Amino acid sequence: MPASITLSHLSWSAPDGRLLFSNLDLSFGAERTGLVGRNGVGKTTLLKLISGEIRPVSGTISVNGGLGVLRQSVQVAPQETVADLFGATGALAILRLAEAGDATADELASADWMLEARxxxxxxxxxLDVPAETPLAVLSGGQRTRAGLAALIFAEPDFLLLDEPTNNLDREGREAVIALIGSWQAGAIIVSHDRELLESVDAIVELTSLGATRYGGNWSHYRERRALALAAAQHDLADAEKRIAEVARSAQATVERQAHRDRAGRKMAAKGGIPRIMLGGMKERSETTSGDNARLAERRRAQALEDATAAREKIEILQPLSVTLPPTGLPASKIVLKMDGVTSGYRPGDPIIRDLSFDVTGPERIAVTGRNGSGKTTLLSLVTGDLKPWAGTIAVMTAFSMLDQKVSLLDPSVSIRDNFRRINPQADENTCRAALARFMFRADAALQIVSTLSGGQLLRAGLACVLGSAPPPLLILDEPTNHLDIDSIAAVEAGLRAYDGALLVVSHDKAFLESIGITRRLKLPAADPAG
Structure with a gap:
């Protein structure tokens, strides 16, 4: 029987009672499927349901075949090694005994001599090129992700369940993982916002508050189909609103015609000559007709309103976020940042940045690139003043804002709205609300306490607070798309394309960098050849 995963009438609610899935029906075959949708819609939850980590409120999940699961992040113990991920620690120990001449006859008979090579x-x-005995604790987060994925493909499962497999990977690691998934011949369900990765899948399933929609083909095909669906929803909305207006006009015209007939009837009755019984019949018919017309108009109006509501819901889901930014007025000739001969690090005698010099002039858009561990985040810490240079000089000649991966500029104990007003003290309440609404924090959503936000919501809130009112002439971003869904990334890209200040961006997202119009790349040399 071919490998398959089938979800039937699946329902699940979050601990706070919010319904994520209701009567969801989905099936997955031996193909690579990208799972997309806005943050908080339940993509990771769906993987947990399929893997059996959590149980549905109702419905069934049928899995025919073996599963290999890659989590977003994994905590590791100090003694754990790469071999532990492969379940090969004992087998490798036997090989070491055999190499030392200390293995028993039974151990020699059970030894897998090709294990290390495999x-x-x-x-x-x-x-990734590291020995199997390497402790996981000495690897970066991106390296551990790659090692975990290697262990999964080593086990040859029927289905891979991957949750953001390219997050936190450097360019080289990202390309390796994308190539691996592109060549994977079994089934895979991949939660991702990485558009390069999604170009290599066979199908895309989009989760929304309305349910799940399957699109055959890769990211480009999905984007085309989604644009057509948006155009259709907008057409349906325009048609429904037109019918609402027509029903109102028609109902008013009917009322006016009936009133005209009633006036004429009253005039005839006033002149006399019409029997009383006929007058009673005429009045009854008039009242019946008026009632029938009113009920018909109300039915037509109710249907048109229902159609308009359905179309608006689809547009709300399908329409990307809209971001507009006020100008900074940064002159093209102004030196924004100057770094001259800078060396620095965190441990004396172990520099991460060595003798680095560069300038940023006017509204340049500079991408800081390099392998994991090469010092990209360290460089940003030097620019912001959080880290001091050991040698050389750094001069920042304008106001700037920094958005790091943890969005530490936000106070987690207060609301998004209060953070915005603190960061933008010159903005009034209307400006605040309008700016937050552009990033989908409308009405009460703007009053959410920051500590309760998901990773994607947190970064979106940080971007709203930094970009929403008066953007600084220099904007510094550290992996800004790592936890954003695809629609949010598109909105941020649109906003940054409209931004007229200088950009200093750390990102491994090639599509993102191309979209925001990077003009120069500053590549840092690798500090760790295995990174």
Whole structure:
């Protein structure tokens, strides 16, 4: 029987009672499926349901085949090694005993002499070249992700369940993982906002508050189909609103015609000559006709209102966020940032940045690139003043804002609205609300306490607070798209394209950098050849 995953009438509610899925029906075959949707819609939850980590409120999940699951982040113990991910620690220990001449006859008989080579091959498929005995604690988060994925493909499951597999990977790691998934011949369900990765899948399932929609084909095909669906929803809305107006006009015209007939009837009755019984019949018919007309108009109006509501819901889901930014007025000739011969790090004698010099002039858009561990975030810390140079000088000649991966500029104990007013003290309440609404924090959503936000909501809130009112002439961003859904990324890209200040951006997202019009790249040398 071919490998398959089938979800039937699946329902699940979050701990706070919010319904994520209701009577959801989905099926997955031996193909690579990208799972997309806005933050908080339940993509990771769906993977947990499929893997059995949590149970549905109702409905059934049928899995025919073996699963290999890659989590977004994994905590590791100090003694854990890469071999533990492969379940090969004991088998490798036997090989070490055999190499030392200390293995028993039974151990020699059970030894897998090709094990190390097969593990190395799996690691190389994810672009990782480390010994199997390497402690996981010494690897970066991106390296651990790649090692975990290598262990999954080593086990050859029927389905891979991958949750943001390219998050926190450097360019080399990202390309290796995308190539691996592109060549994967079994089933895979991949939660991702990485558009490069989604170009390599066979189908895309979009989760929304209305349910799930399957699109055959890759990201480009999905984007085209989605644009057609948006145009259709907008047409349906325009048609429904037109019918609402027509019903109102028609009802008014009917009322006026009936009133005219009634006046004429009253005039005839006043002149006399019409029997009383006929007058009573005429009045009854008039009242019946008026009632029938009113009920018909109300039915037509109710149907048109229902159609308009349905169309608006689709447009709300399908329409990307809209971001507009006030101008900064940064002159093209102004030196914004100057770094001259800078060396620095965190431990004396172990520099991460060495003798680095560069300038930023006017509204340049500079991408800071390099492998994991090369010092990209360290460079941003030097620019912001959080880290001091050991040698050389740094001069920032204008106001700036920094948005780091943890969005630490936000106070987690207060609301999004209060953070905005603190960061933008010159903005009035209307400006605040309008800016937050552009990033989908409308009405009571703007009053959410920051500590309760998901990762994607947190970054969206940070962007709203930094970009929403008076953007600074220099904007510094550290991996701004890591936890954003695809629609939010598109909105941020649109906003940054409209931004007329200088940009200093750390990002491994090639599509994002191309979209925001990067004009120069500053590549830092690798500090760790295995990074």
């Amino acid at each position: 593990i190395a091959l799996a690691l190389n498929r994810t672009g």
